[in-house]
Amino acid sequence: MSITVEQLTHVYNSGLAYETKALDEVSFSVESGEFVAIIGHTGSGKSTLIQHLNGILKPTSGTIRIGETEITDKKTKMVDVRKRVGLVFQYPEYQLFEETVQEDVAFGPKNLGLEKDEIDARVRRSLSLVGLDYEQFAQRSPFELSGGQKRRVAIAGVIAMEPELLILDEPTAGLDPGSHLEVLDMVTSIRERTGCTVILVSHNMNDVAQMADRIFIMDSGRIVRSGPPREVFKERDYLKSIGLGLPQAAEVAAVLEEAGMPAAGVLVSSQELVTYLTAQLGGAATQGEAER
Amino acid sequence: MIRDITLGQYYPEYSIIHKLDPRLKIVAILFYIASLFVVKDFCGYLLVMLALGIFISLSKVPLRFILRGLKPIMIIIMFTFLLNMFMTSGEILWQWKFLKITQEGIYNAVFMALRLVFLILGSSMLTLTTKPIKLTDGIESLLKPFKKMGLPTHELAMMMTIALRFIPTLLEETDKIMKAQMARGADFETGSIFRRAKAMVPILVPLFVGAFRIAQDLAMAMEARCYRGGEGRTKLNALKFKRKDAVAALIMAVYFALAILDRVFLEGLDAVLVHLVIK
Numbered sequence: 001m002s003i004t005v006e007q008l009t010h011v012y013n014s015g016l017a018y019e020t021k022a023l024d025e026v027s028f029s030v031e032s033g034e035f036v037a038i039i040g041h042t043g044s045g046k047s048t049l050i051q052h053l054n055g056i057l058k059p060t061s062g063t064i065r066i067g068e069t070e071i072t073d074k075k076t077k078m079v080d081v082r083k084r085v086g087l088v089f090q091y092p093e094y095q096l097f098e099e100t101v102q103e104d105v106a107f108g109p110k111n112l113g114l115e116k117d118e119i120d121a122r123v124r125r126s127l128s129l130v131g132l133d134y135e136q137f138a139q140r141s142p143f144e145l146s147g148g149q150k151r152r153v154a155i156a157g158v159i160a161m162e163p164e165l166l167i168l169d170e171p172t173a174g175l176d177p178g179s180h181l182e183v184l185d186m187v188t189s190i191r192e193r194t195g196c197t198v199i200l201v202s203h204n205m206n207d208v209a210q211m212a213d214r215i216f217i218m219d220s221g222r223i224v225r226s227g228p229p230r231e232v233f234k235e236r237d238y239l240k241s242i243g244l245g246l247p248q249a250a251e252v253a254a255v256l257e258e259a260g261m262p263a264a265g266v267l268v269s270s271q272e273l274v275t276y277l278t279a280q281l282g283g284a285a286t287q288g289e290a291e292r
Numbered sequence: 293m294i295r296d297i298t299l300g301q302y303y304p305e306y307s308i309i310h311k312l313d314p315r316l317k318i319v320a321i322l323f324y325i326a327s328l329f330v331v332k333d334f335c336g337y338l339l340v341m342l343a344l345g346i347f348i349s350l351s352k353v354p355l356r357f358i359l360r361g362l363k364p365i366m367i368i369i370m371f372t373f374l375l376n377m378f379m380t381s382g383e384i385l386w387q388w389k390f391l392k393i394t395q396e397g398i399y400n401a402v403f404m405a406l407r408l409v410f411l412i413l414g415s416s417m418l419t420l421t422t423k424p425i426k427l428t429d430g431i432e433s434l435l436k437p438f439k440k441m442g443l444p445t446h447e448l449a450m451m452m453t454i455a456l457r458f459i460p461t462l463l464e465e466t467d468k469i470m471k472a473q474m475a476r477g478a479d480f481e482t483g484s485i486f487r488r489a490k491a492m493v494p495i496l497v498p499l500f501v502g503a504f505r506i507a508q509d510l511a512m513a514m515e516a517r518c519y520r521g522g523e524g525r526t527k528l529n530a531l532k533f534k535r536k537d538a539v540a541a542l543i544m545a546v547y548f549a550l551a552i553l554d555r556v557f558l559e560g561l562d563a564v565l566v567h568l569v570i571k
Contacts, residue, residue, distance in 0.1 A: 056471050056474055056475060079477055079479070082475060082477050083477065086475070088475075089475065094465075094468070094472075094498055094501075095472035095473060095476075095494075095498055096498065097493065097497035097501075107473075107476055107478075111477030111478055111479065112477055158476060161477065
């Protein structure tokens, strides 16, 4: 499902001494099925932006179109919007409240007014999508699970609404490296299996460089750069100036280039870095041997 | 949405009022509240209004911000107003079946509603101009005489500090949880009261769980810094009664004296005035 945002502005505490412009005439569009990542330092407006996309925050001015529906229109029913746009907040495990995992995941579909059989099927499907075994987890209390498992249950609660657009706000915050990778793999597989459009908000350059089709960079309420990872990560100095960095592989390559090694271009994964270094070192070794 | 509540909020500003000793401010507000019940006529209210006006303008807190604090209690004010207007017996001005408005009723209604407004405005000024920490410091210091009677003043003050400290945290937490449940299609705005109460469960459960989690973290952090109660504890910023506090106390004394004089000498003036206006 495509998204078009035009001239979106949001002002917090309008008219007060501490009025702040969280979003400043943001415009962009996302194609159906695309994987977009939004990065920016804390307070750049990422969270405010995504909360507009399913109508939880109302813009001060500007329009948002999701598919054919203009959700900023007052006549649009919010339930219809939330059915199509799934939003996973930061630390979503803090929203769990039911006695069993099964009931908690069913909360969303129930609010959509679905039949019991359909709800049940969706719970099974979404639990399997987040990699939790239904038989093993469905009847357990969500409060007795581990941190990583809680988060999966919470994400399943959103996926169970079967949104066409899935937005995740730092889904890996506070997880250990193992769970971190698992959650990212989970996002990839959900996208492959459901074909939904994904917007991922992240602090981690390595993740977004490898996963996203396009990256939006936000700074003080504006989208300042957008494009494929290899393009936006070309501007190392600019990114540093707004408090961001490069993916590790690209950073290593950039430092090596400064030290006199041949340019590697923008590397987005450690695999690419290994290939580059092998080529360079192999070359150097041959050269050394030739001199001897 | 939920952050509009100004009662108990602090408004950061550099003003003479903000810098006054919190103990003095607490006592002054108590006297102010007492003065509202001492004066019994509109002449007295002019005095109150003048004092409150000076107080607010000195504090530099924008009037719009203070007035926002009235919004949540508007219903109570309206209720008081209507009740007084219709329920006071006296000279009847207007009647429709069992409903009647009397001259005395209008007078009482305006008088009571104004008293409530003054009460809220004055007392919200205390929290608006005093940091919660200073406020509890002041309360602790004022309660000191009761310590000999076995009142755990430090512990009480600490509990109050923590409770105040948690208000914004819990509001923020509530806001987050509400948004998260709304994203899952929860609806808090429509339906019968029963349905709406039931819709609160998905907010309250995570909120309680969160509150316990935060409390546990805080207890641990306090213990890690060797907190073990008030015995022998000193303050980083000990309260000092300065000259400006003495001046403020003097002004307050004059104000209260005027209020008493108003009660003693001008009582009944209003009745004469009202009589003149109507006749």
